[in-house]
Amino acid sequence: MKKSHIIGMIVIAMAIGIIMSTAGDASTYVSFGEAIERANDGDDTKVHVVGRLKKDAQGHIVGMQYDPTRDPNYFTFTLVDTNRVEQRVVYFQPKPQDFERSEQVVITGNMQNQVFVADKILLKCPSKYVEKEVTASL
Numbered sequence: 001m002k003k004s005h006i007i008g009m010i011v012i013a014m015a016i017g018i019i020m021s022t023a024g025d026a027s028t029y030v031s032f033g034e035a036i037e038r039a040n041d042g043d044d045t046k047v048h049v050v051g052r053l054k055k056d057a058q059g060h061i062v063g064m065q066y067d068p069t070r071d072p073n074y075f076t077f078t079l080v081d082t083n084r085v086e087q088r089v090v091y092f093q094p095k096p097q098d099f100e101r102s103e104q105v106v107i108t109g110n111m112q113n114q115v116f117v118a119d120k121i122l123l124k125c126p127s128k129y130v131e132k133e134v135t136a137s138l
Contacts, residue, residue, distance in 0.1 A: 031049065035047055039111035049106070051080050051082065052103070053078070053079065063077055064077040073094060074092060077089055079105060089116045096123055102124060
């Protein structure tokens with residue numbers, strides 16, 4: 001065999017290894033109902049859940065607890081998924097900046113003891129251009 005063939009096979013083998021290792025880390029988007037079912041089946045893989053924060057009639061977030069003086073790495077809130085299922089979420093990191101302003105929240109984690117333990121929180125905040133567009137149209 002030529003050297004170029006051997007090098008080509010090594011590159012292909014490395015590419016397959018990289019693809020296989022990243023495919024194992026991929027998680028899926030589910031609802032809280034499916035996350036609970038997975039936990040009951042003993043499946044502790046990480047999943048993504050998309051939802052909105054539970055708010056009262058005045059627009060204030062319901063059930064959010066964060067006291068940085070007592071424990072800066074404990075943040076908990078209630079999230080309502082796309083199927084309108086409410087679930088308590090615990091995040092063992094500081095509260096993300098602009099959390100209150102977010103329109104939509106994507107959390108990554110899994111169910112543990114009747115609460116969803118989040119490893120990551122991604123926020124979709126309102127666009128800074130929307131307000132300008134509304135005032136311009138008036």
